[in-house]
Amino acid sequence: MATPTRPAPSPAALLIYPATLLLGSLFSVISPVARATRDSSLRLPKSAAPLAPSLAADLHLSENPVNYFARKNNIFNIYFVKIGWLWTTVAFVSLLLFQPAYRASSSLSQAQQQTRVRRALQAFLRYAIATTIWYLMTQWFFGPAIIDRSFLVTGGKCEEVMERAGKMDLGGSPSTQVETLFSAAACKAAGGAWRGGHDISGHVFMLVLATALLAHEAVGAGAFSAFSASNRADGDSARERKASDPVVSGPMNEEPDSGLARKWSLRLVWGVVGLGWWMLFMTAIWFHTWLEKVSCS
Numbered sequence: 001m002a003t004p005t006r007p008a009p010s011p012a013a014l015l016i017y018p019a020t021l022l023l024g025s026l027f028s029v030i031s032p033v034a035r036a037t038r039d040s041s042l043r044l045p046k047s048a049a050p051l052a053p054s055l056a057a058d059l060h061l062s063e064n065p066v067n068y069f070a071r072k073n074n075i076f077n078i079y080f081v082k083i084g085w086l087w088t089t090v091a092f093v094s095l096l097l098f099q100p101a102y103r104a105s106s107s108l109s110q111a112q113q114q115t116r117v118r119r120a121l122q123a124f125l126r127y128a129i130a131t132t133i134w135y136l137m138t139q140w141f142f143g144p145a146i147i148d149r150s151f152l153v154t155g156g157k158c159e160e161v162m163e164r165a166g167k168m169d170l171g172g173s174p175s176t177q178v179e180t181l182f183s184a185a186a187c188k189a190a191g192g193a194w195r196g197g198h199d200i201s202g203h204v205f206m207l208v209l210a211t212a213l214l215a216h217e218a219v220g221a222g223a224f225s226a227f228s229a230s231n232r233a234d235g236d237s238a239r240e241r242k243a244s245d246p247v248v249s250g251p252m253n254e255e256p257d258s259g260l261a262r263k264w265s266l267r268l269v270w271g272v273v274g275l276g277w278w279m280l281f282m283t284a285i286w287f288h289t290w291l292e293k294v295s296c297s
């Protein structure tokens with residue numbers, strides 16, 4: 001009998017990202033509110049972000065008469081996207097800890113345990129690669145992050161602060177001074193305006209990467225659980241399995257109390273993916289130009 005294979009997520013599912021950006025951009029063109037908001041935000045100088053935003057300030061909705069999600073200080077932006085990789089990490093770790101696909105247990109045969117450990121290591125490697133890419137693109141690349149460097153290369157600069165730069169005593173070596181001035185975060189923190197270049201959307205980049213990673217792992221782990229449950233129902237649990245078989249060396253002897261944790265870890269992951277998609281859609285409507293959004297997805 002042919003060994004059934006675990007369904008892999010279809011690459012076609014990735015089309016949801018260009019479709020979301022397209023839909024959001026269309027909405028931003030068609031909606032008069034979105035158009036007015038974008039135009040005025042492009043005209044106004046960007047103010048420095050508060051260093052310690054309070055919850056009350058976040059909920060101060062009457063500040064601008066625009067859609068709540070068009071505000072940079074909306075609660076989902078501050079406590080979800082701005083620390084988005086932390087949420088991604090927590091959700092991912094919950095999968096590793098609680099999904100039978102990755103969990104080794106003493107009730108399993110040695111071959112089954114080895115398969116699960118191998119699968120968990122492969123998943124961690126995928127996470128580590130994604131984390132490294134996110135870090136280099138948005139946080140640090142031997143100085144300013146790749147997104148910041150591409151902004152500078154395309155003619156952007158830290159306006160207002162550049163004029164004061166000559167007078168500023170930033171300390172450290174000349175290269176440290178350049179790094180301090182030439183990152184978006186440092187520029188904004190110094191009260192400057194990050195303008196002029198091609199500003200790739202960090203939000204779009206991180207949200208696409210994080211949701212694709214988590215959805216890919218959750219589909220795989222969920223399908224594994226469903227497959228092993230149907231195997232149990234078929235009375236197939238006694239079948240001897242090969243360690244090399246990634247599918248059928250599954251959780252035949254899953255502990256009963258792990259069911260709740262398994263369910264909630266999947267809920268957490270899909271919650272993060274769902275909110276991530278929503279924030280991507282909001283970014284597509286309210287922020288950046290069309291080119292800035294597509295260039296990072």
Ligand SMILES: CCCCCCCCCCCCCCCC(=O)SCCNC(=O)CCNC(=O)[C@H](O)C(C)(C)COP(=O)(O)OP(=O)(O)OC[C@H]1O[C@@H](n2cnc3c(N)ncnc32)[C@H](O)[C@@H]1OP(=O)(O)O
Pocket residue numbers: 046049069070071072073074077081082083084085086087089127128129131132138184188199200201202203204206279280282283287
């Ligand atoms: C031997 C083995 C080795 C293995 C080696 C690997 C190691 C493997 C294990 C490591 C273990 C690490 C473990 C954990 C790692 C953490 O947990 S890290 C800690 C948590 N930190 C984070 O998650 C940070 C995540 N945030 C970010 O990366 C950046 O904030 C983002 C999301 C990329 C966004 O960047 P950004 O500067 O906001 O840029 P951008 O998107 O262009 O937005 C421009 C403006 O538009 C606004 N905007 C855009 N879209 C929106 C929107 N939808 N709504 C509101 N405002 C918006 C922005 O707020 C921004 O406004 P300002 O703040 O500038 O005024």
